[in-house]
Amino acid sequence: MFLKLLEFIVFSFYIISSVNALWPLPQYWNKGSTTLSISSDFSLKQTLKTDSLLNGQTKKILESAKERLLKFLKSEQYISPNVHFIDPDKSNTLSVLTISIATDTSELELGVDESYELTIPESQIDNDPITAHLEAKTIFGILHGFNTFSQLLYYKNSKFLLPFAPHNIKDFPRFSHRGLLLDTARNYYPIKDIFKTLDVMSWNKFNVFHWHIVDATSWPVVSEVYPALSEKGSYDPKHMVYTKDDIKKVIEYANLRGIRIIPEFDMPGHTHSIAESMPEIMTCIDVQPNWTKFSAEPPSGQLNPALNKTYSFLNKLLPELISYFNDKYYHAGGDEVNLQCWNTTPSITEYLNQHPNSSIDTLLSKFINETHNIVRKSGKLPITWQEMIVDHNLTLKNDTLVQVWTSKDVVKKVVDRGYSVITGSSDFWYLDCGHGGWLGNNVNGTSWCDPYKTWQKIYSYNPIDGLTDKEAKLIIGGEVLLWSEQADPTNLEILLWPRSSAAAEVLWSGPYDTSKKLRTPDKGALARLTDWRFRMVERGVNAIPLQPLWCARTGRCDLP
Helix, strand or coil, X not given: CHHHHHHHHHHHHHHHHHCCCCCXXXXXXXXXXXXXXXXXXXXXXXXHHHHHHCCHHHHHHHHHHHHHHHHHHHHCCCCCCCCCCCCCCCCCEEEEEEEEECCCCCCCCCCCCCCEEEEECCXXXXXXXXXXXXXXXXXXXXXXXXXXXXHCCEEECCEEEEEEEEEEEEECCCCCEEEEEEECCCCCCCHHHXXXXXXXXXXXXXXXXXXXXXXXXXXXXXXXXXXXXXXXXXXXXXXXXXXXXXXXXHHHHHHCCCCEEEEECCCCCCCHHHHCCCHHHEECCCCCCCHHHCCCCCCCCEECCCCHHHHHHHHHHHHHHHHCCCCCEEECCCCCCCHHHHHCCHHHHXXXXXXXXXXXXXXXXXXXXXXXXXXXXXXXXXXXXXXXXXXXXXCCCCCCXXXXXXXXXXXXXXXXXXXCEEECCCCCCECXXXXXXXXXXXXXXXXXXXXXXXXXXXXXXXXXXXXXXXXXXXXXXXXXXXXXXXXXXXXXXXXXCCHHHHHHHHHHHCCECCCCCECCCCHHHHHHHHXXXXXXXXXXXXXXXXXXXXXXXXXXXXXX
16 A cells, blocks of 8 residues: 555656646646546537537538547557656546537637637546536637647557646637748748648647748749749749649638738848849849848849839739738738839939939838738738838838837837837747858858747747837737748758747747746746657657757756
8 A cells, every 4th residue: 555655656746747738838727636548439529509609610610620639539649758647547537528619700810719718627527427628719719728638638558648637727828919930932832841830830829820922032922913923933833833722722721720821922122033024123133243232132133113014013913912811911021121222223213313302212102002002902901021110210000010020129119109019039039040151152151140049048038028018018929930041841840849839838828927927948848848849749740859858757957
């Protein structure tokens, strides 16, 4: 009896000290010490009220999510490196997870309710099978609840086990916009890689895929209005393009996982790829060797804001591209516009001579307002990069979202002008940094945004740092960003995971804990993220290790 008790104490110590392994951490989580087994005929059942309430799209999302969760129960044999379980009592078997949804809302948009409550008892009530309950106001809360439930499961001796019952979880996101940017222009990613990225994003409770789909280096989007754009501007017009049907498939795949797709067609800069088919509306095309005078990186090239033909092009192209996507927001770009390029373009200087009340700044304002008007006429709202507000002092409509990629001081300047902000500082959340230089003749081999952003650095970013409570309300969320100068399908997952998971927790759980203390990448966070990384690897993700296996198993690698 004593040995059994000692065994229980030892194993309980391992469980309690090493697991709190949910990622991202719920807002409220009360748990116990009982281990349940999962019944071999475990089932998911929605309440009768829920079943009668659901519309076609909501039901489609729910059935898809149920199928994915049950697949985990059949195929995911995850054994944590640092968690040990005592076999549960035979009577402690979880048989059912009931699902209750309060509304039939199926429209995925900024600010949709994503909260959920998950309760898992530790024992039977009136000899009925042990039944867990998942409740949410919308289907999107159910999706997050399913992902949380899946993380509670471990595998041992051919059984699925659920430790720490009873569980009482009440959860909701701190920020409405929780995004990941992937640049698919500098290097191309097949649709299958985007699908897998969306899968892992959903497990981490991201809800926005910012698709930076074109750039100076390539134009992979097939346009029916201007087919030459991809025929001449893509890396391969047969095998390295995205058709309208491809985009539709990505949107459907993402929506089933609670993820919005926001496209970005960056203009007027970063547009050299347009010059391959329409050089007549371009300026500073691939200037060599002194490209640094005219662009942030090669190849140089910007749309010409002084030509009527440029606006005719945009008025035909943009409505078509916008129609490919179903989100309310469209990212119109606007970063790193090189004014020297325009100042040295003869057609622009001639225009300014003929219009003495105009300037380079008014031309830029004309271009941005024209593109934003096209976006609005197409039924969308524009997103712009910070430069339009901070560097060029443009006055845009207040419902324009502004994406800030630099410092908290810039965030402050933007919110002071009343704009809502998407954050993602290059000092913290740029995943491409620290991998060396990619430009030739760079003998130092450094990159502009060194050093490498560790998970600890990413986790320590506070999107609302230095803001008052009133100002913080204008921060709708943030994005972790992967620019693809040195990324492609061969290293995509290595660069994304589990570092992006650190940003996911900041955006979901918030930068402050329940006692209003700033979260830190301490050993508790490391233990949870390590466990989550191993689980993602079990699911087929090439997530990089955070420490040696010995450290993960023992938890004995902390600094004194």
